[in-house]
Amino acid sequence: GAGVSQSPRYKVAKRGQDVALRCDPISGHVSLFWYQQALGQGPEFLTYFQNEAQLDKSGLPSDRFFAERPEGSVSTLKIQRTQQEDSAVYLCASSLGRRPNTGELFFGEGSRLTVL
Amino acid sequence: QQQVKQSPQSLIVQKGGIPIINCAYENTAFDYFPWYQQFPGKGPALLIAIRPDVSEKKEGRFTISFNKSAKQFSLHIMDSQPGDSATYFCAPRSTLGRLYFGRGTQLTVWP
Structure with a gap:
C-alpha cells in the first residue's frame, strides 16, 4: 500500500475485554514500531520489531500488552483484560532501514481505543 | 517524556507571523532531532530534522536551530499560514x- 495502514480505526471495548489492533506497514519496511498516544499527550514508545524479531519491548506498560509480527510484515498489538487507562490512540510506524535509528519513520493514522 | 520538555503548550499567531517552538532535552545519547506535525485524526508526519553536528537547517518555510551545549533545539515557521495550524512535536x-x-x-x- 501507499502508507502504513491500521485497523480498526476506532474500537470501543468494555473493561475486561481483549482487543487486537492490526498494522500493515509499508511494503518492504524492515523496522516497525508501536506507540501509544494518550489524549493531549505526545506518543510514547511501546515496542520495536526488526522483521519478525521483537528487539525491544521495554515500553509495554504491563504483561497485558503483547505484540507480534510473525512473518515480518503485518503486526498485531493485543491488549488483554482492557482497563480504562488503556484508552488511547495506538500508532504504528515503519521504516525501511534495518537499523532502528536510520531512515524516516512513517506513521499510520492510528487505532483509537476507548475502554468503558 | 520527562527527558524532553517542549514549550509553549499552545500558540496563536496571525497569518504571516513567525511562531517559535522550543524543545529542551536531557539525554546526551540522542543522535537525531526531528520535528513532527500532526493534524487531528492523523498520525504524526516528519516535518524537518537535524543532526547534532549542524547548528541550523532550513527547508522551505521551516527552520531548526540547534544548540548542542544548551541541549535545546527550536522550530521556526516563517510566513505562517492557516494550513500550518496543527500540533507540533519535538521527538x-x-x-x-x-x-x-x-x-x-x-x-x-x-x-
Whole structure:
C-alpha cells in the first residue's frame, strides 16, 4: 500500500475485554514500531520489531500488552483484560532501514481505543 | 517524556507571523532531532530534522536551530499560514531508534 495502514480505526471495548489492533506497514519496511498516544499527550514508545524479531519491548506498560509480527510484515498489538487507562490512540510506524535509528519513520493514522 | 520538555503548550499567531517552538532535552545519547506535525485524526508526519553536528537547517518555510551545549533545539515557521495550524512535536531519537516525544504545541494561525 501507499502508507502504513491500521485497523480498526476506532474500537470501543468494555473493561475486561481483549482487543487486537492490526498494522500493515509499508511494503518492504524492515523496522516497525508501536506507540501509544494518550489524549493531549505526545506518543510514547511501546515496542520495536526488526522483521519478525521483537528487539525491544521495554515500553509495554504491563504483561497485558503483547505484540507480534510473525512473518515480518503485518503486526498485531493485543491488549488483554482492557482497563480504562488503556484508552488511547495506538500508532504504528515503519521504516525501511534495518537499523532502528536510520531512515524516516512513517506513521499510520492510528487505532483509537476507548475502554468503558 | 520527562527527558524532553517542549514549550509553549499552545500558540496563536496571525497569518504571516513567525511562531517559535522550543524543545529542551536531557539525554546526551540522542543522535537525531526531528520535528513532527500532526493534524487531528492523523498520525504524526516528519516535518524537518537535524543532526547534532549542524547548528541550523532550513527547508522551505521551516527552520531548526540547534544548540548542542544548551541541549535545546527550536522550530521556526516563517510566513505562517492557516494550513500550518496543527500540533507540533519535538521527538529526539536515541541510538536505539526510539523517539522521545514532547507533549506537543498546538499552533493556531489566524487568517
